Amino acid sequence: MTEDRSALRIRVASRAAIVLGIFTLAVAIALVINDRRTRFKDPLESPELVGRKEALRATPRDDSLKGAIREVDRDLRAEYFRRQAFAARGGYLLVLGLAGFVIAVRLSVAWRKRPPEPKPMPAFLERRMRDAGRARWSVSALGFILVAGAVVWIALSASGCYVETVDVSAGGGGAERGADPKAGKVAPAKAPRDMPPPSREEVRKHWPRFRGPDGLGISAYANTPATWNGATGENILWKAPVPLPGENSPVVWGDRVFLTGATEEVREVYCFDAASGAILWTKPVETPSSRPPTPVDPLDATGFAAPTAVTDGRFVCAIFANGDIACFDVDGKAVWARNLGAPMENAYGHGASLLMHGDLLLVPYDQGTDEDGLSRLYALNVRTGKPVWEAKRPVGSSWATPIIIDAAGGLQLIAAADPFAIAYDPENGTEIWRASILKGDVASSPVFGDGLVYTVTVDTELCATKPDGKGDVTKTHVLWKAEDGLPDITSPLTDGKHVWLLPTDGYLVCYDAKTGKKVYEQEVDARFNGSPSLAGDKLYLLDMKGVMRIISSGPEYKEIGTAELGEKSNCSPAFLAGRIYIRGKEHLYAIGGAKS
Amino acid sequence: MKPSPLFPIVAILIAFGSAVPAHAAQRFPPPEFDTGYRLPVTETPGRRVALRDSLPDHADVAALAGAIVLATVFAYKVRSRPWMLALTIGSLLYFGFYRRGCICPIGSIQNVTEGLFNSGAGVPIAVLLFFLIPLVAALLFGRTFCASVCPLGAVQDVVLAKPVAVPPWLDHALGLLAYVYLALAVLLAATQSVYVICEYDPFVSLFRLVDLPGMEGGGPVHGLTLAAIFVSAAVFIGRPYCRYLCPYGALLRFLSRLSWKRVTITPDRCVQCTLCTDACPFGAIRMPTPLVPGVPRTAGKTRLAAALLLVPVLALLGGYLGYRLGPPLSRAHAQVRLADRIRLEDAGAVADTTEASDAFRATGRPVDELYAEARAVTERFTGRWTHRDILTTKTKIVRLWVLRPGLAAWAGAIAGLVFGLKLVELSIRRRRTDWEADRAGCVACARCFAYCPVERATEEKKEIAWKPI
Secondary structure, eight states: OOHHHHHHHHHHHHHHHHHHHHHHHHHHHHHHHHHHHHHHGGGGOOOHHHHHHHHHHHTTHHHHHHHHHHHHHHHHHHHHHHHHHHHHHHHHHHHHHHHHHHHHHHHHHHHHOOOOOOOOOHHHHHHOOOOOHHHHHHHHHHHHHHHHHHHHHHHIIIIIIIIIGGOOTTTGGGGGGOOOOTTTTTOOOOOOOTTTOOHHHHHHSSSSSSSTTTTTTOOOOOOOOOOOOOTTTTTTEEEEEOOSOOOOOEEEEEEEEEEEOSSSSOOEEEEEEEETOOOOEEEEEETTTSSSOOOOOOOOTTTTOSOOOOOSSEEEEEOOTEEEEEETTTTTTTTEEEOOOOTTTTSSOOOOOOOEETTTEEEEESOOOSTOOOOEEEEEETTTEEEEEEEESSOBBOOOOOOOETTTTEEEEEEESSSSSEEEETOOEEEEEEEEEOOOOOOSSOOETTTEEEOOOOOOOOOEEOOOOOOEEETSSSEEEEEEOSSSSSSOOOSSEEEEEEEEEEEEEEEEEOOOEEEEEEEOOSSSOOOOOOETTTEEETTTTTTEEEEEOOSOOOOOEEESSSSSOOOEEEEEEEEEEEEEEEHHHHEESSOO | OOTTHHHHHHHHHHHHHOOEEEOOOOOOOOOOOSOOOOOOOOOOOOOOOHHHHHHHHHHHHHHHHHHHHHHHIIIIIOHHHHHHHHHHHIIIIIIITTTTTTTTTHHHHHHHHHHHHTTTTOOOOOHHHHHHHHHHHHHSSSSSSHHHOOOOHHHHHHHOOOOOOOOOOHHOOOOOOHHHHHHHHHHHHHHHHHOOOTTSSSSSHHSSSSSSSSOOOOHHHHHHHHHHHHHHHHSSSSHHHHHOOOHHHHHHHHHHHTTTSOOOOSOOOOOOTTTTTTTTTTEEEOBBBOOTTTTTOOHHHHHHHHHHHHHHHHHHHHHHHHHHHHHHHHHSSHHHHHHHHHHHTTSOOOOOOOHHHHHHHTTTOOOHHHHHHHHHHHHHHHHEEEEEEEEOSSSEEEEEEEEEEEEEHHHHHHHHHHHHHHHHHHHHOOBOOEEEETTTTTOOOOOOGGGGGGHHHHHHHHHHHHHHO
């Protein structure tokens, strides 16, 4: 072939390559644009179509609108299929263009290629050794880059850029970082004392105190089990023995369940692994040496560990019959301990449970009569145990646990004892209002629902009080009263529509929450010490034999099912997502839908 | 007379031709009509089942085996680049565009791994054969699979126009990335996290770009972007994916070092003409390195000893890094990601929910169960601590805690081991008297044959012998 013809064919091939390359690139760009437009224009989700369909729902007889919808629908579909066809054709063009481009380039290169020529013999050994030396350095450099990258990735993972390590619900984040030899499968959760207190929304996701996040006995989760059997093991995820007795109820935060137990000599706080029931730690609580131990003699039914502990995911605090109060972090490390003085004037033994508000540990400590002036409400700094404020209460002994509600433009702590239901500002203990509506032994804790505070004693009435008053609101803010089904031990339950009372003898009464009108009453053939609870539309009633009756929360008594624990219980259950924790006389049970 | 180079191309194309299936209809939910209007029934001719859909997977296995046999014959017996190129194009069309790149031996690593590490996962026979056949071929005849059968290699081979030589020092280092990728792919497949090889296959989007009749075309834009990058690179760099990333190639490289037969540049003896020095666009030709008397070898021996000592150190370092990377790597698993998401939502750290979290909550399963499952998955990556009481006295117990390494630690250890062995390899001085194809790097593409004057002389002799009188 002559040189001219050779140069010509090379030129032709080169230009063909350029043309085909530009063509291929143009097709690729067009396909990308088409793809983006198709991706973001789903005809079914077109705002125009959706809007017109919404309008048609409002005016179903509008024929012109129907016609418009059909037109828009047809146009959108037509465009959709047009773009799809374009993509299909474009794919062919792209592949053909690319193939042509590659052929043209290869021909151009092949036709330019010169035959190989012998090369001078280099110093192969030296070249090879130089190449090998450089290769060793480059391999080392690559290794170093990969190691550095791995270290950075590990550091980022460990520093909290991964959610596991900055988990604000302590106890849930550490597990993913691997097993800790000392804690078995569960890695110790972080309980940094510098962490701020959890928000109210976060608190509501756990079961941190007696009767749940707001002390109302209402579960945040509706998917709680409705059937189990302690004897056969059905839906019993695990059952763990509790070393010492106690009438306190379980509190749960994340993957930790806390209980206390005590005898006259020994007082202990327990942390269980929520997944397996293993005891993660046991901590004794000892009377601080500055105070000699004061013997107390509570009622057998009350015991030495009646008050339920409280936790906020950072700390867990517990109080016992002799006035010992202790605080640990969730890993079991002791934070502080003190003794408030044994409540000698408490006839049945101290039973009111603790609660927390931010960094305040609130300790209801009622004893004696209203004239003795011994009753107190303490607020301690949970980090140090030092008192922040103290409210002297004009009330006698009580065993009710206060609640904190959000009403009338602010937070109120509602405490109930003979003779007053009193609302305090939880930040400083300032009294907001009081109502003289209680008498006798107040064991039932107040509840709050749909803007009303409900208090009850067996010797007076169930009262519904509006919390937006100031001072003595006895005559002005008590909306209604009722007299049937008054409990002596259990606390009421309300969902804002109804109020349920469950006395020890099982005479369940349901009232209309707004009017106080009795909706129904039902004699349940059982005895109850545990307060009723609500999960979704199911009421859970746990009797003293450990039989749970699950009834509907509707306007009539309707039993959905029963479940037997196989063990006696006087406690109130804890409700989490898909799980219930119940303390029996000797064991702690975790009940759930599937074995973990 | 030597046959025309175009003949094999035409022959292979005809051999790989396929039936034309009917065009599939698009499906789209019809609109809802309140007036009782009935959508007319669309009449379409009955769909002919595409040959592709009716072929059993074993047909592909037979095609694979047949193609490897042909490649071996073209590399060893026929020694013809045109035939090899024809086979390459045919493989690209069949295994690539027609079978759309799946199943392929590269992805089969994951299937086999998952089957080995998880008792509930089965491996289809066809997939197992896809995995084994090229490996056996490599053990016998070298990387003849890479030569012209692998569709990924075929794409890169076909588009290679103006090869630029990659410096050997860079080539050695980048080649190790394939082993790291292999370790990562095996780890993620063994833990049933993700098939990362398939997810990031740079060419499968190209194979599925074309909307052939009877098949839906198109692919994700990110896949096409990856394809565009690698195809563009392959125009100038010989087989970049094969040399630096292909995890299956890492296995083939290892086995081909032990192969029974090897591809040679010359069919007879090397005459030291140096004409083939620049013949290979993949840097797989090794120059002679004769022993030179008088050159001290002490430094080399010291270097080798140090490299050997480094091997266990690098393996341990890799194992440790793998162990520490276990938790972040475990997030490749859907359960772990879901547990993270649920935890974020429950902690109020995020305002929205995802479809996965909504679906989980709708099941009513307890969250603790999910967390337990996620922990179990993470433990597969990181390992688990076990203990044994080695001494018990009245007052104390001495307990020995041992970490049973997880899969991430093993993957890291193997990657570290590979780096160590590479340093050893680079510290060994091999005596070579002729120009040779590197056993591990040579993909038997037959490009270098035409450069060899001995090859040409042999061909001419055959032509003279063949020429009719």
